[in-house]
Amino acid sequence: MSSRRAEITFRQKQLLEELKKCDDELTGQELHRQLHQGEKIMGLATVYRNLQVLVKQGLVRSRHLPTGEVLYTPVERDIHHLTCVDCGETTRLNGCPVKTLSIPKKSSPKFELLFHTLEFFGLCQNCLEKQES
Numbered sequence: 001m002s003s004r005r006a007e008i009t010f011r012q013k014q015l016l017e018e019l020k021k022c023d024d025e026l027t028g029q030e031l032h033r034q035l036h037q038g039e040k041i042m043g044l045a046t047v048y049r050n051l052q053v054l055v056k057q058g059l060v061r062s063r064h065l066p067t068g069e070v071l072y073t074p075v076e077r078d079i080h081h082l083t084c085v086d087c088g089e090t091t092r093l094n095g096c097p098v099k100t101l102s103i104p105k106k107s108s109p110k111f112e113l114l115f116h117t118l119e120f121f122g123l124c125q126n127c128l129e130k131q132e133s
């Protein structure tokens, strides 16, 4: 853990708790909606701003979907997905194929790794069957 990392604010803590409660990834919109159900009122812009801080602090990971949406999840959840380029369905992969992979120290001696993303794109079984028939 780096000493550069600042304490997180009450709002950032709320966001992090909400993400931990949910066992799937959430978009900023979904997170915003969920907070409102629990009567924790926070504006959408505030949600996005604080999510950005959490990502920078290495507490939350983000991944961008081909649709332009961004999904957030607590950083300790190392999940990867198979995404169908045709229907957009995503399937969770069991385990992380690059968990033991490390960045060559020579090429980036001063880089502090916070998280990684890895996406697989292809055709799901349904779409494959549709093509065949």
Ligand SMILES: [Zn+2]
Residues within 6 Å of the ligand: 084, 085, 086, 087, 088, 089, 123, 124, 125, 126, 127, 128
């Ligand atoms: Zn598909």
Ligand SMILES: [Zn+2]
Residues within 6 Å of the ligand: 078, 079, 080, 096, 097, 098, 099, 116, 118
């Ligand atoms: Zn991984």
